[in-house]
Amino acid sequence: MEKAKKILIVEDEKDISEIIAYNIRRQGYDVDTAYDGETGLNKALSGEFDLVLLDVMLPKMDGFEICKRIREKLQTPIIILTAREEENDKIMGLDLGADDYMTKPFSIGELSSRIKANIRRYSGELKKLGENDGDGTTIKIGDIIIDTENVSVRKNGKEISLSKKEYDLLCFLAKNRGSKFPQDKLLESVWGFGGYYDLRTVDVTVRRIRQKIEDDSSNPKYILNMRSVGYYIPED
Numbered sequence: 001m002e003k004a005k006k007i008l009i010v011e012d013e014k015d016i017s018e019i020i021a022y023n024i025r026r027q028g029y030d031v032d033t034a035y036d037g038e039t040g041l042n043k044a045l046s047g048e049f050d051l052v053l054l055d056v057m058l059p060k061m062d063g064f065e066i067c068k069r070i071r072e073k074l075q076t077p078i079i080i081l082t083a084r085e086e087e088n089d090k091i092m093g094l095d096l097g098a099d100d101y102m103t104k105p106f107s108i109g110e111l112s113s114r115i116k117a118n119i120r121r122y123s124g125e126l127k128k129l130g131e132n133d134g135d136g137t138t139i140k141i142g143d144i145i146i147d148t149e150n151v152s153v154r155k156n157g158k159e160i161s162l163s164k165k166e167y168d169l170l171c172f173l174a175k176n177r178g179s180k181f182p183q184d185k186l187l188e189s190v191w192g193f194g195g196y197y198d199l200r201t202v203d204v205t206v207r208r209i210r211q212k213i214e215d216d217s218s219n220p221k222y223i224l225n226m227r228s229v230g231y232y233i234p235e236d
């Protein structure tokens, strides 16, 4: 039998944490909990979890800070849980590298389908990376070189640090150079399950990539957007 996937719940409201833990344990997951930010971060950084459920408002360290610090070291899928329907929270979470986002109250059914989808996507990506070993290719766009074997991006020889999704999106556009993609198409192709995200996720991710790769992100030349048609990387 396959080893149970491990999930870390970082949530200071014990009753919420217990309800989530109880329900996802019943689905066969191995669950650990942390009730404050510092403990949560330390546990997450152990690298033994397949997914982290992360509350935003926490004692000692908030969820955004934890998210940022996890991403400096690990690509473990992170789902942010927040009590507020705040657009800014959502954008901030995704900016800091969270994979998904849920507003409380949510149904356990919805939570578990997102857990499943995020874990599946992550293991799929790891597998793909493994299969690409020794069979790498590079894609060149102007001064930028994407090395798909080593999953790295360089501009004028200098390494550019991208989050997983930023890299995926850049790669997708680079592989389909010249073609224009509306946001919903990009959500479907890059994130894999369009219905769960809102279209601004794409804009936020493009903005972040531009800040990292463009000389002038307000006047981009790598990733362009044709109004009502979509994003694209122009051909030489």
Ligand code: CA
Binding pocket: 011, 012, 013, 055, 056, 057, 058
């Ligand atoms: Ca809280």
